[in-house]
Amino acid sequence: MKVKNYLFLALLAIQGVDFAEAQQKTFTVQVDKATEEINPNMWGVFFEDINMGADGGLYAELVKNRSFEFFRPMMGWKNLGTVKEGNYLILNRKADKESNPRYLRVNTMNSDGNAIGLVNEGFRGMGVKKDVSYEFSILYKQIKPGIEVKVELVDTTGQVIGSSKFIPEKTTTGWQKGSVSFSSNKTESKAKLNVWFEGKGEVDLDMISLFPSDTWKGRKNGLRADMVQVLADLKPGFIRFPGGCIVEGFDLSQRFQWKKTVGPIEDRQLIVNRWNTEFAHRLTPDYFQTFGLGFFEYFQLAEDIGAEPLPIINCGMACQFNTGEVVPLDELDPYVQDALDLIEFANAGTNTKWGKLRADMGHPEPFNLKMLGVGNENWGPQYIERLEAFRKVLKKHHPAIEIVASSGTDPEGERFEYLNKELRAMDIDIIDEHFYRSPEWFLSNASRYDHYDRQGPKIFAGEYASHSTKSKRPEYKNNWEAALSEAAFLTGVERNASVVQLASYAPLFAHIDGWQWTPDLIWVDNLKVFPSPSYQVQKMYSTNKGSHIVPILENGKTIAGDEKFYASAVIDKNANELIVKLVNNSDKKENITLDLQGIKRSSSTGKSLFLQNIDPLAINEVGKTPSVVPQEKSIQVKGKKAILDAEPFSFQVVKISL
Ligand code: AHR
Numbered sequence: 190m191k192v193k194n195y196l197f198l199a200l201l202a203i204q205g206v207d208f209a210e211a212q213q214k215t216f217t218v219q220v221d222k223a224t225e226e227i228n229p230n231m232w233g234v235f236f237e238d239i240n241m242g243a244d245g246g247l248y249a250e251l252v253k254n255r256s257f258e259f260f261r262p263m264m265g266w267k268n269l270g271t272v273k274e275g276n277y278l279i280l281n282r283k284a285d286k287e288s289n290p291r292y293l294r295v296n297t298m299n300s301d302g303n304a305i306g307l308v309n310e311g312f313r314g315m316g317v318k319k320d321v322s323y324e325f326s327i328l329y330k331q332i333k334p335g336i337e338v339k340v341e342l343v344d345t346t347g348q349v350i351g352s353s354k355f356i357p358e359k360t361t362t363g364w365q366k367g368s369v370s371f372s373s374n375k376t377e378s379k380a381k382l383n384v385w386f387e388g389k390g391e392v393d394l395d396m397i398s399l400f401p402s403d404t405w406k407g408r409k410n411g412l413r414a415d416m417v418q419v420l421a422d423l424k425p426g427f428i429r430f431p432g433g434c435i436v437e438g439f440d441l442s443q444r445f446q447w448k449k450t451v452g453p454i455e456d457r458q459l460i461v462n463r464w465n466t467e468f469a470h471r472l473t474p475d476y477f478q479t480f481g482l483g484f485f486e487y488f489q490l491a492e493d494i495g496a497e498p499l500p501i502i503n504c505g506m507a508c509q510f511n512t513g514e515v516v517p518l519d520e521l522d523p524y525v526q527d528a529l530d531l532i533e534f535a536n537a538g539t540n541t542k543w544g545k546l547r548a549d550m551g552h553p554e555p556f557n558l559k560m561l562g563v564g565n566e567n568w569g570p571q572y573i574e575r576l577e578a579f580r581k582v583l584k585k586h587h588p589a590i591e592i593v594a595s596s597g598t599d600p601e602g603e604r605f606e607y608l609n610k611e612l613r614a615m616d617i618d619i620i621d622e623h624f625y626r627s628p629e630w631f632l633s634n635a636s637r638y639d640h641y642d643r644q645g646p647k648i649f650a651g652e653y654a655s656h657s658t659k660s661k662r663p664e665y666k667n668n669w670e671a672a673l674s675e676a677a678f679l680t681g682v683e684r685n686a687s688v689v690q691l692a693s694y695a696p697l698f699a700h701i702d703g704w705q706w707t708p709d710l711i712w713v714d715n716l717k718v719f720p721s722p723s724y725q726v727q728k729m730y731s732t733n734k735g736s737h738i739v740p741i742l743e744n745g746k747t748i749a750g751d752e753k754f755y756a757s758a759v760i761d762k763n764a765n766e767l768i769v770k771l772v773n774n775s776d777k778k779e780n781i782t783l784d785l786q787g788i789k790r791s792s793s794t795g796k797s798l799f800l801q802n803i804d805p806l807a808i809n810e811v812g813k814t815p816s817v818v819p820q821e822k823s824i825q826v827k828g829k830k831a832i833l834d835a836e837p838f839s840f841q842v843v844k845i846s847l
Pocket of ligand 1: 237
């Protein structure tokens, strides 16, 4: 044995891991007792523009503050060349165009022959790839024709890695759109865009934009393909959007209003992102919502990845952690109307106002909206009163649409108890529960849903994440300890799939240079995605979901944490397969026999897809080889017995053909 191996064993011994002493256990799987169905759309994703999830993330725009609407109009831009007084002017046409008031006037009439320009820093730089084409586009209005626009991508050393020239048409009047495409000759994660104004003239500019051509499905001005792909790989049953607290806003003026996120891109009214100043230790003053990823794009994304759309709308209340502003009940109608119009936008014929807009945007077919959330993390009687007003109208006009209602910020306590009682009394369709808790909480709550009322409202485990306190670096709270505790908890969610109809981890994305909140499911930099251990757990559930629950027991009892084992079992009637999820949260390896009851015999082999790491602090770090990735091994099946190894600190999905 090599020295390295001795050292490894010594390290395991110090940590108390004893591989030699494998234990024996028998779990009984009542394969013929498949009574309760699993919602095929149970495992989904929660998307919010937090941590630069949309702007600077999923939305592939590379230019920050493209329309000069940020709080400081030139945020993200810096001068190039010798800029003189009067070369640049920010104009505001608010009376004419409230949705996009500011634009930039460039005047080079006093030019000495040397060009001036502006450089845009992107969202923590711009991620560009060798040989990929980039489209530079701009809105312009000629005042005194003569300026030509040279664009350059530059790397971190200032080296030009791609360039082109855009010549605005000279004889036009009014606002025009122009574009030019060019390639990068280098892959660079922190590129910048130089925009040079050559020649003498005066021109108004707005919506200065740069998009890659390799977007998801090659859509013009679309989404980052790698980020959508990592979602699609989860085969999510639903996508909840647009959040989260951004639905509520810091105050009501900053609430999310879906109507301002649809239609022509230059008319979508930008607002500050409420995560901009939420956390003093992670201030992100340049975080705004441009709504390039708006409600049309969210619905389209849902369709692309085969997920049911689950929009959440504001219920007439701003975030209760911030201003807690509420709309008087007698002024709630416009909010309720927004909900009705949203259903029209998603589902109605093209002969309706909002159905026509959907068609004009490129999707005449309906999006088949079936669920609608009213409010996010709202609480108290003020929420119940407003929800009731929505419920009455929505049920009258759209009885088939299921209403998702908030049970507040916590999964227990006074607020939760109150809301839970009221929502059940109201017979709301689906209750949205949120839990950001410690690994210990997740481990000890694996039985949470075992006793929930089967006849009452369905549950949406809408936002959950295990928050480990052991990681030294805050961005890596989503270590293996956290993910394993989620895997354990989710056995209880799956076992109770007849009541928990929907489940999603939150938040979804985080940019390594622009995050506010941790832990998160998927980390990204400007070029790549880095799924966390929690992502791998979610994926093992969502891609092995089965169709019916079957009991799995040890000595006649549910396996939910006694001796640190957690298990759930389902069968997939279409594939005729048994799928067992099994967590070993102990430092001992265990030999487990699955006693398959109620079947004649099974196939002679099965497979185990597993995640394992003896280090609770193991992470999948941005830019590094991941430490927690699924592996596969085959398992022995003899007649009605399957023999497994449950490695210390492991989660496995066992699949046996029946
Ligand atoms: O997921 C992050 C935030 O957590 C969500 O915006 C909010 O709903 C919850 O408090």
